[in-house]
Amino acid sequence: MDILLEIQQAVAAGKRVEVKRLLEAGLQAGMGARALLEEGLIIGMDIVGSRFKRNEVFVPEMLIAARAMKEALALLEPHLIEAGIKPKFTAVLGTVQGDLHDIGKNLVGMMWKGANFDVIDLGVNVPPEKFSATVEERKPHVVGLSALLTTTMPAMKESVAKIRSGAFGASVKIVVGGAPVTREYADEIGADGYSPDAASAVDLARELLNA
């Protein structure tokens, strides 16, 4: 079987030891780090993401795959650095001010990392000023805002406005999510996209970034 195909399947099944063995075999066979990453590991995570969206697996199974991906990336990292390969996209992520809920946000972060985004996670209860300052400093491709409470939705609106007031933030792609959030609300507050769940957040970010 094609080694890249084997890597995809091993990642999707969360077989950590197998993934590392296959990566080493690929490297020894002279395969490039980019191909192993983009045509092996990332596609493996896409497979498990698709299974999740089709209700075939649960998050714990997806996390096992993510851990296999993480360990594989650590193994591959020196080769990626040597080849000058960096994550294509940077994302800033956080739960808005006044809100401590972070399960959804963490899952989005995990899915974005699985898609090889460099994720800057600001945590929970993040003030609008911190979102804006981070966006101006780190110049991400996409920003993800999460809120679970109806009473913290105004903080989401305020965060979007604050980000938009910055020179870089004016045009950065912003996606929002959380139980009370809707596509209409995303439009109303000036976000670029709304994701109903963590798995869809990868597709949404890729769509917005034409990736």
Added chain:
Amino acid sequence: MKYTDLAISKPSDLLFGTAPKPLTTRRGMVIGGGQVYPELNFTLPPMEVNAANMPKIREHYAQIIGGALHRAAELEANGVVIEFETLPPMTEHPEWGLDIAKILIEGMDCAWEKYKLPTVFRMTPNDNREFVRPPEMRSGYYFENMLRLFEGAAGAGAELLSIESVGGKELHDDALINGDIAAVIFSLCSLGVRDMRFLWSELGGIAKRHGVHCAGDTACGFGNTAMVLAEQRMIPRTFAAVVRAVTAVRSLVAYEEGAVGPGKDCGYENPILKAITGFPMAMEGKSAACAHMSPVGNIAAAACDTWSNESVQNIKLLGGMAPTCYMEQLIYDCRLFNQAIADGPNEARLLQKWLVKSDFGFDPQAAVLAPESVIRIARAIVQSPNHYAAGRAAAVEAVHILREAHADGALKLAEREAVWLDTIEESVEALPAKEDDFIAEQLAMADTAKFRADQYGL
């Protein structure tokens, strides 16, 4: 373990409206004394809670209490529990929360004078301790302000004190999404139990000083988080159902420390606690659809003593403001329970049978709430020598209940759900026999960035 036997040992005795140890309120409501009472909870529409908005916020709460209790009087309600579950800034700034509590109490006094409508006030401040990461559980700004609000509200007339406490939640969220039953038991039965002992002894002191009651806690941040994640197909429903059984061990500690009920509405583990303690319990189900989806809308009512809507925003509906409409809905629900009770035990049990059977087969989370299941889980808990062993026993008993129900066709389970029963049981059986060994094992794996063992006395 304080409770070593069951207060209710027969499933047929675990019934709505009746508890072995009812609670009599200052205005003569006897909760668990043969009637179910409506319990109304409400919140603001989307708006910021800050000093500038407080005049508008006061208006909202005055409108809520006036409208809802007027409707209750019109419909000749037998009595009403009013729960004020604050929003986080109202606990962080206790003067705001107390301000609103007084508005609500004034509205309740007014309804008593005007309509002779008996009411009782449940005060539920937020557990904001997790605003500091890792959480500071036993001191500090958030802890002190939370206690200030409890103290102020108890002095102002809050007769029932409750909270959705969060001790252990900083590890439990990850335990859920990892499907890790060992970490669930550690969060709930080692960390949660230790935090509950500390917190509820503090609350007990406040209650004693003001002559009010510690009502009870809820594992909302644990069991209901699992329920929501299961509903979103993130974790298996079987896993969420087992987590529910384990949450009872944690919530039980409030009663071990002196709480007397009614247990807080969103604690779906409450029927288990009623069987163990004999105290009355609040529950919520179909009439809380305004707040969140649940797969236990009918079965949740099987053993309720107050019946709640969980929370509804103060927004305008065709029938009036939403809290007023939900007051009406709860009153009609309670009329049905109370008519069944009035017609006799067989009639009440018939209604209960329909409440149970109409949900049981659809979801494992419902199946563990059937009176037969509740008694089995409760018995497994009280027969255990300590809370850690009780958590393991509750988990295994829940697995057995679900496996049996699935095998005899009473419970539908997808294959990808059913396989988790074996996974859970194997994981629990592999746990160390002694809690000290278990704690050492879990501490070695815990994310120290999220959690401080010293905050739990470990």
